[in-house]
Amino acid sequence: MTANSRIWHLVLILAIFSAPLVIMYVYQVIDSIAQPDPGSLVPGAIDLSNWRFLWERIDTGRPSIWVVTFNTFLFASTTAFLVTSLSATAGYALSRLNMPGRPYFLGGLIILHAFPTITLIIAIFIILQFLGLFDTLLGIILVKAALELPFGVWILKGFYDTVPWEIEMAGVQDGASRLRVWWELVLPQVKPGLFALLIISFLSGWSEFVLPLVLAPGSSTQVLATFMNAVIQDDATADFGLFKAIGMFYSIPVIVIYLVFQKQLMNIYGGGTKG
Amino acid sequence: MELRLEKFTKRFGDTTVIKDMDLTVGSGEMIALLGPSGCGKSTTLFAVCGIHKMNGGTLHFGDRDVTTVPAQERSVGVVFQNYALYPHMTVEQNIGFPLKIQKLGKAAIRKEVERLSELVQIGELLDRRPAQLSGGQQQRVALARAMIRKPDVLLLDEPLANLDAKLRLEMRSEIRRIQRETGITAILVTHDQVEAMSMCDRIALMKDGKIVQLDTPEQMYSNPRSQFVAGFLGNPPISFLPATAGAEVVLANGQSIARPRDLQASGDLILGIRPEHFGPQHGEGLQGEVIFVEPQGREELIDVRLDGGGDIRSILSAGAPIRQGDRVNWGVATDSILAFAPNGVRV
Structure with missing residues (x-):
């Protein structure tokens, strides 16, 4: 009974502290599909006109929402794929191969991960300009992937560290090359880590705002974050209903991914030590 | 096949772990490398299977000099202390893996897997995954996988250390039976004198990177060459x-x-x-x-x-x-x- 009552206390405290967030989300949904009376918290008639961006252009100067969504998806998924595949090899090397300067490399990874991106933005801008990748999706994909890599390498190194050496030794004794041992015997053991990293870097790419804003400002490379920014920014009278509806649209994939892949995402914090 | 290790030297950094060690294992013989932890017995084993490079000396399997041959091409089967089964594969895939590497056809692999699983008596477990097996069964799978390529030499690294007392007794005689039946040359690494004495034809007792006595279990017990040997054997x-x-x-x-x-x-x-x-x-x-x-x-x-x-x-x-x-x-x-x-x- 005491345990139960303690849980009730927790629930109450959590409810109080998360109420503002929950209320915000509730009104996000309500306001996107209803016309509120001024000054009233009670929604009036249902009105779907805020969602008009789905079937028409909200004004002529802007790209269609579907092009923008496709851009965002391309940006996030390519980044996730790049980060995961590079981390899979780099993490293995750092975990297993006895290369010179390994401790410094590992320390460097942590520093890079902690480094605030925004302080690098001018240098990155100049590099992209020089390479002719400014205002292209490829440019921001490369930049985003590079900035996500330290985290990914570090996480996957941790997963590789839990794979017993003997499995690799056994593979070599069975006649397999090192490459084959890695691909067929070791990689399957870190699958939970690969999967979690794939999802996390996809979500990170999906919500990226600063890099596209600064490095790909053109309308043909717009992603949802910069699209929303533009909608709220340049109208004389801001259309908050429209803004909220696009916000909803933007967050639906994130919510779905979290609901579907919760278990895999938790893996990354468990360190992948499940037997 | 006879195994001949001559003037074997192994260094890790500046420390010489093993110096000028000689060891000959006759064809079909099973020999124990026995000794306290840190005596160099596992190092010797890893040098024989090719995971460690030798810093000096030569290694022959029969007439073939394998000193510099990479582990993949050595024809050595190894059973590790923790079995090192591949967790994502079934028992059948585990045992068949060495043949898959050799690019054998599916039917041929299946046939060999069945032969081996009969030898180690796990025929009914082929569809399971390692996590669903008991320690003794995992051990049998590891043995089958180590032997499916018909290797020249079988190496056993503390194969019984992770088993409980009753299973240990059972696997002791099982390993001995399988080794006799196949007539394979085998080296057993152990720190357990009972294991060494009951399973092996001869024992090489090691201390500080040297073999202090190489003898049959009976001779080693009744006629030890030093106080260390006398103190190590006997329970x-x-x-x-x-x-x-x-x-x-x-x-x-x-x-x-x-x-x-x-x-x-x-x-x-x-x-x-x-x-x-x-x-x-x-x-x-x-x-x-x-x-x-x-x-x-x-x-x-x-x-x-x-x-x-x-x-x-x-x-x-x-x-x-x-x-x-x-x-x-x-x-x-x-x-x-x-x-x-x-x-x-x-x-």
């Missing part, structure tokens, strides 16, 4: 008592026993007396007090503190009317005494 262990040999042998505590007939040396010695060579069945001679009685079911271990100092152990059939605190006067089978010089060398 319950041998007792050592310092003594001086003259016309008769006087122990450091002042008591004396008859001089063993074939003892050549005189002066300061260390006597090694095995538990079965001390007790009432050998008459009288040494006086002391029973300080500990340890029942072991069929037998009892009795620790005696001799008058004037020194402990000696005896083993008697259970039911002997001996209690802690009893005064005893028991004899020693003097001709079975092992005598060592103060530096530990047998005399």
Whole structure:
């Protein structure tokens, strides 16, 4: 009974502290599909006109929402794929191969991960300009992937560290090359880590705002974050209903991914030590 | 196939772990590398299978020099202490993996897997995954996988260390049976003397990177070359008592026993007396007090503190009317005494 009552206390405290967030989300949904009376918290008639961006252009100067969504998806998924595949090899090397300067490399990874991106933005801008990748999706994909890599390498190194050496030794004794041992015997053991990293870097790419804003400002490379920014920014009278509806649209994939892949995402914090 | 290791030297950084070691394992023979942790037995094993590079010396399988041959091409089967089964594969895929690497056809692999699973008696488990098997079954799978390529040499690295006592007994005879049936040359690495003595044709006892004695289990037990060997083999262990040999042998505590007939040396010695060579069945001679009685079911271990100092152990059939605190006067089978010089060398 005491345990139960303690849980009730927790629930109450959590409810109080998360109420503002929950209320915000509730009104996000309500306001996107209803016309509120001024000054009233009670929604009036249902009105779907805020969602008009789905079937028409909200004004002529802007790209269609579907092009923008496709851009965002391309940006996030390519980044996730790049980060995961590079981390899979780099993490293995750092975990297993006895290369010179390994401790410094590992320390460097942590520093890079902690480094605030925004302080690098001018240098990155100049590099992209020089390479002719400014205002292209490829440019921001490369930049985003590079900035996500330290985290990914570090996480996957941790997963590789839990794979017993003997499995690799056994593979070599069975006649397999090192490459084959890695691909067929070791990689399957870190699958939970690969999967979690794939999802996390996809979500990170999906919500990226600063890099596209600064490095790909053109309308043909717009992603949802910069699209929303533009909608709220340049109208004389801001259309908050429209803004909220696009916000909803933007967050639906994130919510779905979290609901579907919760278990895999938790893996990354468990360190992948499940037997 | 005969395995010949000559002048094997291994260094890790600046430390020389093994220097100029020679070891020959006859064709179809099973040999134990026995020794305390850190004696270099696993290092030797890893050098034979090719995971460690040798810093000196040569290794031959039969007439083939494999000193510089990479592990993949050595034709060595290894069973690891934790079995190292591939967790994401079924038992059948695990056992068949070495053949898959050799690009054999599916039917051929299936046939070989069935032959091996019959040999190690796990035919009904082929569809399971390693996590669904008991320790003993995993062990059998590891054995089958190590042997499916018909390797020249089979290496077993502490294969029984992770098993419980009953399974260990069962797998001891199983491994021996499989090794005999296939006639494969095998090396067993272990720190357990019982395992080494019960499973192997010969034992190489190692200490500090050297083989201190290479002999059959019987010879090693009854005719140890040094105090270290005598102390390492035997369960319950041998007792050592310092003594001086003259016309008769006087122990450091002042008591004396008859001089063993074939003892050549005189002066300061260390006597090694095995538990079965001390007790009432050998008459009288040494006086002391029973300080500990340890029942072991069929037998009892009795620790005696001799008058004037020194402990000696005896083993008697259970039911002997001996209690802690009893005064005893028991004899020693003097001709079975092992005598060592103060530096530990047998005399």
